[in-house]
Amino acid sequence: MHSLVYRSVADESFVLPDIYSMLSHARDFNAKNGITGCLLYHNTKFLQLLEGEEKKIKALFQKISKDNRHHHIEVIEKRVLDGRMFNNWSMAFHDYGQNGQSAFVKMGQIDSFLNASNAFHQKNPLVLSFFSQVKEILFSN
């Protein structure tokens, strides 16, 4: 099992409705290819964790790298894993446009973790523990 985390910057024209539509295709593809992970969208920046077989992750990341809906794509961390972190998610997604008090509180928590963890920095070995915290926040009640 391999994981890859990268960051990127969304193109100006790539806005939430388009992101949701991309995600629905992405989730189908990921489910069929044994890929799981989490995509965060924060102040026009993406941070994505991909988990799966090495070959599949490589092939998907090649496509993602060529996608002109985002730019400044930089790999933050690649790792061999014992197991998946997001095992039930073909691609969990967190954005900051959700309504509701609990989404608002979670958003604030993730924001402060993000700032404290330097998760966007390149070659950051702590990025996986950051995602594990994100997972706890996203899926707590």
Ligand SMILES: Cc1cc2nc3c(=O)[nH]c(=O)nc-3n(C[C@H](O)[C@H](O)[C@H](O)COP(=O)(O)O)c2cc1C
């Ligand atoms: C930020 C971002 C994340 C993406 N994540 C995925 C993903 O997890 N799975 C996926 O299949 N496509 C994802 N895509 C879309 C791919 O770049 C690509 O459009 C898709 O794989 C379809 O490629 P194809 O039409 O060449 O088959 C993502 C795109 C962006 C911009």
